[in-house]
Amino acid sequence: MRYRSLFLNFVSASIVFGAWEIAGRIPVSFAFPTFIESMSAFWVLIIEGTLFTAYAETLRPLVIGVVISTVLGVGIGLWIGLSRAFDWLVSPIFIVMQTAPLAALIPLLIMIYGIGLTSKVFVVCIMAMPVIVLNTSAAVRNTPASIIEMGNSFLGSRRDVIIKIILPAASPIVFAGLRLGVSAGFIGAILAELKITPTGVGDIISYSRSIADYPTMYAAILSIILLAVVFLNVLERIEITLFKGTRRNYVSD
Amino acid sequence: MNNISTDVDNAVTVRNVCKNYDNVEALRDLSLEFPRGQLTSILGPSGCGKTTLLKIIAGLLKPTSGEILVNNKPVTGPGPDRAFVFQDFALLPWATVLRNVAFGLELRGVAKSEREAIAEKYIKDVGLTDFEHSYPHELSGGMRQRVGLARALSVDAQVLLMDEPFSAVDEQTRRKFQEDLLDLVKNENKTFLFVTHSIEEAVYVSDQIAILLPRPSRVSEIIRPSGFREKEALNIRRDPEYLDIVDRIWASLRTYVE
Numbered sequence: 164m165r166y167r168s169l170f171l172n173f174v175s176a177s178i179v180f181g182a183w184e185i186a187g188r189i190p191v192s193f194a195f196p197t198f199i200e201s202m203s204a205f206w207v208l209i210i211e212g213t214l215f216t217a218y219a220e221t222l223r224p225l226v227i228g229v230v231i232s233t234v235l236g237v238g239i240g241l242w243i244g245l246s247r248a249f250d251w252l253v254s255p256i257f258i259v260m261q262t263a264p265l266a267a268l269i270p271l272l273i274m275i276y277g278i279g280l281t282s283k284v285f286v287v288c289i290m291a292m293p294v295i296v297l298n299t300s301a302a303v304r305n306t307p308a309s310i311i312e313m314g315n316s317f318l319g320s321r322r323d324v325i326i327k328i329i330l331p332a333a334s335p336i337v338f339a340g341l342r343l344g345v346s347a348g349f350i351g352a353i354l355a356e357l358k359i360t361p362t363g364v365g366d367i368i369s370y371s372r373s374i375a376d377y378p379t380m381y382a383a384i385l386s387i388i389l390l391a392v393v394f395l396n397v398l399e400r401i402e403i404t405l406f407k408g409t410r411r412n413y414v415s416d
Numbered sequence: 417m418n419n420i421s422t423d424v425d426n427a428v429t430v431r432n433v434c435k436n437y438d439n440v441e442a443l444r445d446l447s448l449e450f451p452r453g454q455l456t457s458i459l460g461p462s463g464c465g466k467t468t469l470l471k472i473i474a475g476l477l478k479p480t481s482g483e484i485l486v487n488n489k490p491v492t493g494p495g496p497d498r499a500f501v502f503q504d505f506a507l508l509p510w511a512t513v514l515r516n517v518a519f520g521l522e523l524r525g526v527a528k529s530e531r532e533a534i535a536e537k538y539i540k541d542v543g544l545t546d547f548e549h550s551y552p553h554e555l556s557g558g559m560r561q562r563v564g565l566a567r568a569l570s571v572d573a574q575v576l577l578m579d580e581p582f583s584a585v586d587e588q589t590r591r592k593f594q595e596d597l598l599d600l601v602k603n604e605n606k607t608f609l610f611v612t613h614s615i616e617e618a619v620y621v622s623d624q625i626a627i628l629l630p631r632p633s634r635v636s637e638i639i640r641p642s643g644f645r646e647k648e649a650l651n652i653r654r655d656p657e658y659l660d661i662v663d664r665i666w667a668s669l670r671t672y673v674e
C-alpha cells in the first residue's frame with residue numbers, strides 16, 4: 164500500500180517534469196527553460212551555497228510571520244467562535260483582510276514600517292492569518308452541540324469544555340486552515356521580497372530575471388515549492404501526534 | 417404535631433414547568449414528582465417533549481417558567497447529584513471506550529488511575545470488557561449506547577436521567593438490561609428517570625409511569641403498578657396486572673397515534 168502510493172507519486176512527478184521538459188524544448192516561450200536546464204541551475208545554486216544564504220534571509224520573515232499568524236490566528240479564531248459579540252466586532256476585519264488587494268497595501272506598509280523585516284512579517288501575516296482565523300472560528304462554532312452539552316452535564320468547567328471537547332473536535336478543520344495559511348504565508352514572503360526589497364530567494368528570482376537567466380529563476384521558484392511541501396508535511400506530523408484520533412468520524416446513531 | 421406536607425420523599429419535583437422553543441410550545445404547565453429510590457418511566461409519543469423535560473431537570477435547559485427541585489433545592493444548572501444518559505450517546509469520537517466512560521470522572525478531577533479503575537468496573541458491568549481500547553466508530557449502535565450508560569453510572573450520582581437508554585440494543589440484551597436495571601433499583605438507593613417508547617418496557621421496570629400527551633405536553637396519567645413488583649423477574653411478564661396495565665396504556669395512547 165505504502166509502496167504503491169510512493170510509486171504513484173513518482174509517476175505523477177515524472178509526468179509533470181516530462182511535460183515541463185517537452186514544453187521547454189518546443190519552446191513555449193524563450194523565457195521558459197527545460198526541466199534539465201532548471202535542475203542544473205538548481206544544482207549550481209546548491210553547490211555555490213547561494214540558495215542557503217538566500218533562505219537564511221527569506222525564512223526569517225516567513226517563520227516569524229507564520230508563528231505569529233498561527234498563535235494569534237488560532238487564538239482569535241477560537242474567541243470569535245465562542246463569543247457572538249467578539250465575532251461581530253472582529254470578523255469583518257479578517258474578511259476584509261482576506262479580500263484586500265495586497266499589492267495596494269504594500270506601499271502603505273512601507274510608509275508606516277519602512278522596508279525592513281517588520282513590513283515583510285506584516286505581509287506574511289496578512290496573507291496567512293485570515294484563513295487561519297476564519298477556519299478556526301467556523302470549526303469551533305460547528306462543534307456538535309451534544310458533546311458540549313455532555314461536558315456541561317458532567318460538570319466540566321468552561322476551560323475543560325474548551326480544551327477537552329471544543330479544541331479536539333475543531334482540530335481537523337483548524338489544521339486544514341493552518342495548511343492553507345502556511346501556503347499563503349510562503350506566497351507572502353516571496354511577494355514581500357519582490358515588492359519591498361529584493362533579498363533572499365526573491366532577490367535570486369528578480370536578479371536572474373533581469374539578466375535573463377531563466378533556468379536559475381525557475382530553479383529558485385521550484386525550491387520554494389519544495390520547501391512548502393516539506394513544511395506542510397511537518398505540519399501534518401504535528402497534527403497527527405498532537406490530536407491522534409480526532410480525524411475519526413462522528414457517530415451519533 | 418409536625419406539619420408534614422407529604423408522606424413520600426421526592427428526589428425530584430417538577431412544578432408547573434413551561435418550555436417554549438422559538439415558536440414551538442414543547443411543555444405546558446407540567447408537574448410531576450419522582451419518589452426517591454424509585455424508577456419512574458416517562459412514556460409518550462415521539463416529539464412530545466420527553467428529552468426536553470429530562471434536559472430541564474438536568475439543568476442543561478432553562479424552563480420558560482416553573483421550577484425544578486432536586487432534593488428540595490431549586491435547580492440552577494447541572495450538578496453532581498444528577499447524571500445523564502444521552503439519547504444520541506454524545507461520545508467523544510477521538511477517545512477510547514475507557515476514556516469516554518471515565519470522562520465524567522475526568523471532568524470532576526478524579527486522578528487517572530482511580531477513574532480508570534472505576535471505569536473498568538462499569539465497562540465490565542455493561543459487557544464491553546474487550547473493547548476498552550476501541551473507538552466509538554468501531555462499535556455497534558448498541559455498544560455505543562452502553563458506553564454512555566457506563567459513563568453515567570461511573571459518576572455515582574443519586575439521580576439517573578436516562579433518555580431511551582436501551583433504544584439501540586438488541587432485544588435479548590435489552591431484556592438482560594431491564595433485569596439488571598431492576599436489580600440496580602433494588603440494590604442502590606438511586607432515583608431513576610427513564611424515558612422510553614416501549615409500553616412493555618415501562619410497565620416491566622417502573623414503580624411509576626407518567627404518560628405524557630403530545631405537544632404541548634402535560635402529564636395525562638400516572639400509573640403505579642403495585643402487585644407484581646415483588647415477584648420474580650421471570651414471572652412479571654405473565655402477571656395479569658402487568659398485562660392489564662399494558663393494555664390500559666395502549667388504550668389511552670392509541671388515540672394519539674391515529
Ligand SMILES: Nc1ncnc2c1ncn2[C@@H]1O[C@H](COP(=O)(O)OP(=O)(O)OP(=O)(O)O)[C@@H](O)[C@H]1O
Nearest residue numbers: 437438440442461462463464465466467468469631
Ligand atoms: N433546540 C430546539 N429548538 C427548537 N425546537 C426544538 C428543539 N429541541 C426540541 N424541539 C422541539 O420540541 C419538541 C419536543 O422535543 P423532544 O426532543 O423533547 O421530544 P422527545 O419527546 O424527546 O421525542 P423523541 O421521543 O422522538 O426523542 C419537538 O417538537 C421538537 O421539534
Ligand SMILES: [Mg+2]
Nearest residue numbers: 466467503579
Ligand atoms: Mg427524545
